[in-house]
Amino acid sequence: MxxxxxxxxxxxxxxxxxxxxxxxxxxxxxxxxxxxxxxxxxxxxxxxxxxxxxxxxxxxxxxxxxxxxxxxxxxxxxxxxxxxxxxxxxxxxxxxxxxxxxxxxxxxxxxxxxxxxxxxxxxxxxxxxxxxxxxxPEESGATLMGPIEIREQTRRGEREIHCQEDVGEGGYQIPNNPDMIDFLDDDVEFILCVETGGMRDRLVENGFDEEYDCLVVHLKGQPARATRRITKRLHDELDLPVAVFTDGDPWSYRIYGSVAYGSIKSAHLSEYLATPEADFVGIQPRDIVEYDLPSDPLSDSDINALESELDDPRFQTDYWEEQIELQLDIGRKSEQQALASRGLDFVTDTYLPDRLDEMGVL
Structure with missing residues (x-):
């Protein structure tokens, strides 16, 4: 033992x-x-x-x-x-x-x-x-893809893996306990945590991780603890900026909140799991208006969730209050994949570079 x-x-x-x-x-x-x-x-x-x-x-x-x-x-x-x-x-x-x-x-x-x-x-x-x-937990299936070499402790001994060169298109699967991983070498400029599998695949297919030396972390919806833990370790130990790319709805804002500030359920582990420096780069209500994105009307549960977030201490900032109030005003929500209405390359050629540049990440 x-x-x-x-x-x-x-x-x-x-x-x-x-x-x-x-x-x-x-x-x-x-x-x-x-x-x-x-x-x-x-x-x-x-x-x-x-x-x-x-x-x-x-x-x-x-x-x-x-x-x-x-x-x-x-x-x-x-x-x-x-x-x-x-x-x-x-x-x-x-x-x-x-x-x-x-x-x-x-x-x-x-x-x-x-x-x-x-x-x-x-x-x-x-x-x-x-x-x-x-x-x-049951397998989360969350993955990493990007220019970083790691050493993982397994029951069969140590193995070294490069998370671009030694993995397939699916990436490196994050283990249940990321504290068993050592970071050996990297060329990563920033971390991009992505909510959906479809958008994660789009970024990898378009070579976003290679062009921008980006480490793409697939959150797979509400992120598992292992995903949040490895994100925090990467940020703290390698001094890497973190951006969270989600859909534009109240449930996705909570995904960002759990990465950045922790969740109610695991608030006792916030210092272990949360990355408060993480920025939100997801679909904003103002993006829905500015880019005229395909969108759906807010449901009653969406409206209740947004109103609840106005009282949530994790979202009591000028930015979030402005965006949530705008969303309630326009009554619409939109998904990441809606950016494809402007072309399959729009997200990697225009949207993300512009947003990340605006935030000072690029």
């Missing part, structure tokens, strides 16, 4: 020992966690990301419901500790099914959302990430 695995296992055992000590002293066992709501997110000027505030909630065994939650936590801690000792890993989905084999039915999970949330709870109270618990 590696030193990192030993540390993670010790933190889990210490957490279980706290429950035992509470029992031994005659106290009702409990676990205190930050309240994971938008109203409990606060901006941390030192790190430049959004974190949980001071509001907390308590999981206590003084009720049947609370006792069940703590029982499930203890069973999960035992499973994770055994997994680390055996140097094995499992997926979040597998944990949900594995609980059905536990000898106490009260400890079994009712659905995967419940087991996922418990893993997040254990991350918060232990200070250890789920990656260090050897817990994996």
């Amino acid at each position: 590696s030193t990192q695995d030993e540390t993670a296992r010790d933190e889990l055992i210490d957490l279980a020992a706290e429950f035992y000590d509470q029992f031994a002293s005659g106290d009702i066992p409990e676990m205190t966690l930050p309240t994971r709501t938008k109203s409990n997110i606060e901006y941390d000027p030192e790190s430049g990301v959004w974190k949980y505030g001071d509001r907390t909630s308590t999981r206590s065994a003084n009720s049947v419901r609370g006792a069940r939650k703590l029982l499930k936590a203890v069973y999960t801690i035992e499973f994770l500790a055994d997994q680390l000792e055996a140097d094995r890993s499992s997926t979040l989905r597998e944990l949900y099914y594995l609980s059905e084999s536990w000898d106490n039915e009260e400890a079994q999970f009712g659905d995967q959302d419940e087991s996922n949330q418990l893993i997040e709870d254990l991350e918060i109270v232990s200070g250890v990430t789920r990656e260090d618990f050897h817990m994996r």
Whole structure:
């Protein structure tokens, strides 16, 4: 077992020992966690990301419901500790099914959302990430493509990969734990995080990564933690600018927000995952007007989401307030691929160079 695995296992055992000590002293066992709501997110000027505030909630065994939650936590801690000792890993989905084999039915999970949330709870109270618990999500399929050489630690040993020369058109697939990667050499000028697979393929086909020495990161929709982590590492360790290229709708703005400032769900890991210096280069409401892009009317859920974002601390800047209010005024949304209405090369020859130049990235 590696030193990192030993540390993670010790933190889990210490957490279980706290429950035992509470029992031994005659106290009702409990676990205190930050309240994971938008109203409990606060901006941390030192790190430049959004974190949980001071509001907390308590999981206590003084009720049947609370006792069940703590029982499930203890069973999960035992499973994770055994997994680390055996140097094995499992997926979040597998944990949900594995609980059905536990000898106490009260400890079994009712659905995967419940087991996922418990893993997040254990991350918060232990200070250890789920990656260090050897817990994996289902494959995200997110990739890198660009002029960088890396060294990856695998079960078969180390391998060195150039993310243009040694990969196919699909790029290098980002592993579950990007902290197992070393950056060896690069000619990267900036990172472009792209929401959709279609646009990612367009950029690679047009040679955008080669012409501009750009590292194209496919977010694959709402980005997985591994994608956000490697983006942050690339920015911090190689001092690379980051731009996020998404569709022009409220859900895509939240994709940018999760890359730049963190998400409500994982605010306890914002300093580990978020890149507050990231710029938004996605489809803006003003682009819809200026380029007369093909667009669709906003749905009621779109309108509600935009109005909600006006109250979201991650979007309370002059830029975002202006763009969101404009979008509500024109009542339209548009996709990245709508730029193809001006030609297949428009996005790589005109739109992105102009936007990135305007932002000082090029």
